[in-house]
Amino acid sequence: MAIIQFPKDMKWGTATASYQIEGAANEDGRGVSIWDTFSKTPGNVVNGDNGDIACDSYHRFEEDIELMKELGIDVYRFSIAWPRIFPNGTGEINQKGLDYYHRLVDKLIESDIEPMCTLYHWDLPQALQDKGGWNNRETIDAFVQYAEVIFKEFSGKINKWLTLNEPWCISFLSNYIGVHAPGNKNLQLAAQISHHLLVTHGLTVKKFRETGIDGQIGFAPNTTWLEPYSNRQEDIDACNREIGWYVEWFMDPVFKGSYPDFMLEWFKKKGVELDIQDGDMEKINQPIDFLGINYYTGHIARHKENEGLLDWEMVEMNYDRTDIGWPIFPEGFYKVLMRIKESYGDIPIYITENGSCYNDEPENGQVKDSGRINYLQQHLTALSRAIASGVNIKGYITWSLMDNFEWAEGYTMRFGIVHVNYRTLERTKKDSYYWYKQTVANNWFEN
Ligand SMILES: N=NNCCOCCOc1ccc(-c2cn(C[C@@H]3NC[C@@H](O)[C@H]3O)nn2)cc1
Numbered sequence: 098m099a100i101i102q103f104p105k106d107m108k109w110g111t112a113t114a115s116y117q118i119e120g121a122a123n124e125d126g127r128g129v130s131i132w133d134t135f136s137k138t139p140g141n142v143v144n145g146d147n148g149d150i151a152c153d154s155y156h157r158f159e160e161d162i163e164l165m166k167e168l169g170i171d172v173y174r175f176s177i178a179w180p181r182i183f184p185n186g187t188g189e190i191n192q193k194g195l196d197y198y199h200r201l202v203d204k205l206i207e208s209d210i211e212p213m214c215t216l217y218h219w220d221l222p223q224a225l226q227d228k229g230g231w232n233n234r235e236t237i238d239a240f241v242q243y244a245e246v247i248f249k250e251f252s253g254k255i256n257k258w259l260t261l262n263e264p265w266c267i268s269f270l271s272n273y274i275g276v277h278a279p280g281n282k283n284l285q286l287a288a289q290i291s292h293h294l295l296v297t298h299g300l301t302v303k304k305f306r307e308t309g310i311d312g313q314i315g316f317a318p319n320t321t322w323l324e325p326y327s328n329r330q331e332d333i334d335a336c337n338r339e340i341g342w343y344v345e346w347f348m349d350p351v352f353k354g355s356y357p358d359f360m361l362e363w364f365k366k367k368g369v370e371l372d373i374q375d376g377d378m379e380k381i382n383q384p385i386d387f388l389g390i391n392y393y394t395g396h397i398a399r400h401k402e403n404e405g406l407l408d409w410e411m412v413e414m415n416y417d418r419t420d421i422g423w424p425i426f427p428e429g430f431y432k433v434l435m436r437i438k439e440s441y442g443d444i445p446i447y448i449t450e451n452g453s454c455y456n457d458e459p460e461n462g463q464v465k466d467s468g469r470i471n472y473l474q475q476h477l478t479a480l481s482r483a484i485a486s487g488v489n490i491k492g493y494i495t496w497s498l499m500d501n502f503e504w505a506e507g508y509t510m511r512f513g514i515v516h517v518n519y520r521t522l523e524r525t526k527k528d529s530y531y532w533y534k535q536t537v538a539n540n541w542f543e544n
Pocket residue numbers: 114117263266270274276319391393450496502503504
């Protein structure tokens with residue numbers, strides 16, 4: 098056994114997102130989002146689940162904050178639902194939407210928990226999707242207008258901002274692979290959307306600076322790691338293409354002002370021609386204060402000609418897997434953080450999502466989710482290795498505080514350290530909740 102100790106100024110937190118927990122989908126003036134539309138289109142979500150009720154956190158946020166307060170966490174990462182603020186994406190502001198987030202943020206501050214706000218966690222107003230969504234550059238301007246309203250409304254209350262959550266999911270998972278809303282399957286469209294998202298991010302950072310309000314801003318790309326099966330260059334290159342799709346494709350433009358050539362060339366081979374307008378790359382390349390990093394899984398892979406988009410195949414190694422089927426690969430967490438440090442230097446990093454899916458149910462009021470505790474121990478050990486290796490980690494925010502709507506998997510896949518009974522909405526602290534509470538209190542754990 099070993100003691101894994103974290104820096105004395107380490108911040109600990111939990112994360113959620115609006116569509117996944119709030120419910121109240123038709124309440125207080127909220128407009129329709131693309132996830133309302135997508136989830137109610139038969140075949141898109143397991144069991145036809147949707148976010149109409151979810152965890153009902155819209156009405157139960159005070160109970161949820163009490164759970165966080167007992168955890169002793171420093172920061173709570175939540176997202177604002179754009180359709181609650183601008184029901185039609187632009188135009189008239191819905192005051193009741195602003196009022197809800199004031200209630201939430203005020204309760205957090207009263208509970209000595211720092212609010213970290215994600216401005217966009219996938220719930221695009223349907224009215225904007227009807228006009229082309231992220232493929233329409235007018236959506237960029239609509240987002241900056243929405244962000245400016247939020248910056249000014251919550252100035253002094255919220256000091257940590259994330260523009261976009263997982264732009265790879267917003268663009269490629271949702272418009273090329275097609276398993277998330279709006280469900281397109283077109284690589285050119287997805288790549289162009291990824292560019293518009295990066296321009297959106299940059300212009301939002303620029304607007305944040307122009308408002309002159311205090312605070313720090315970043316974004317939260319999702320990452321993965323593929324370890325080459327051999328030292329053959331073709332295996333190394335194949336793994337770097339998948340990592341590049343998640344990491345360099347989004348971080349190079351932000352930190353270096355250009356797309357990675359190796360990915361541009363690969364996409365060009367696949368017929369992608371990005372429409373980059375004059376000044377776009379300068380707009381994207383705005384300095385940010387911190388980087389959010391989301392990591393769940395990775396695996397070993399090798400080159401395979403004409404396989405998928407990037408010519409690689411997974412090498413099955415009898416991985417331990419979580420209940421959603423993702424390999425447990427903590428080495429990848431360490432490796433991708435080292436890659437980011439090597440590529441982008443000492444940018445302060447918050448782990449804005451890391452967690453696991455285990456579908457354990459309560460028995461006599463207890464949820465014995467030892468798998469989740471083991472996952473946390475392995476990944477926090479990997480994180481401590483990265484910190485010891487000089488990665489500038491400022492905090493760890495686990496996904497998720499509570500079981501919630503896991504997108505296309507609906508309510509079948511549980512990521513929470515708190516169990517939610519979706520029939521009664523009763524919350525039950527899992528064994529991992531108590532483990533995390535002790536780890537936060539100690540700022541160390543014994544693995
Ligand atoms: N790469 N090739 N894939 C080819 C085949 O993909 C099929 C499916 O792919 C994916 C990839 C990634 C995800 C995913 C989910 N979360 C968890 C959420 N994060 C934000 C927060 O809301 C959490 O709920 N993070 N990532 C899902 C599906």
